Amino acid sequence: MEEIHDGMDISICCFFPDEMRLEWAGAHNPLWVIRDGSLIELKGDWKSVGQNENAQHFSHHEIKIQEGDTLYVFSDGYADQLDPDTRKRLTTQGLKNILLSFQNMPMSQQSQELKLLHNKRKGNKDQTDDICLIGIRF
Numbered sequence: 001m002e003e004i005h006d007g008m009d010i011s012i013c014c015f016f017p018d019e020m021r022l023e024w025a026g027a028h029n030p031l032w033v034i035r036d037g038s039l040i041e042l043k044g045d046w047k048s049v050g051q052n053e054n055a056q057h058f059s060h061h062e063i064k065i066q067e068g069d070t071l072y073v074f075s076d077g078y079a080d081q082l083d084p085d086t087r088k089r090l091t092t093q094g095l096k097n098i099l100l101s102f103q104n105m106p107m108s109q110q111s112q113e114l115k116l117l118h119n120k121r122k123g124n125k126d127q128t129d130d131i132c133l134i135g136i137r138f
Helices: 092-101 107-122
Strands: 010-016 021-027 031-035 038-042 061-064 070-074 133-137
Touching: 010 070, 031 092, 038 061, 038 092, 070 092, 092 107, 107 133
Parallel strands: none
Antiparallel strands: 010 021, 021 061, 031 038, 031 070, 070 133
16 A cells, blocks of 8 residues: 655634634644734644654644634745746745735725735736635634
8 A cells, every 4th residue: 555645734723702712723834813913923833734653743722812803824825926027935924914914904805905916926827836815803
């Protein structure tokens, strides 16, 4: 039987609305919470989910959610898209700056703006990676 050595990056959340509490674990990907204009980052473990000879548990994080918080989980695809002119990636810091600048917008408008920026950034070139970016405002 052939062994598979692929892994998967993932974020998994469980929200407890009665307690306004979020439990989260991440493989490579962080969780960002923007609260009162500041970004709180919970870092994922630097390992993938998948076949691993030395299987270990993932770190478990808890955070109290406040009304008005905005939570983001995402893959690396949005930040890794290459600009066709400069051939440079947006970077994770670039994505942080964009999301922080969007905080006064409704979530539906943030979604539209992110799509527009992505399409402008990639131009007529192919998308370089899968993209998943989920935002939730409490």
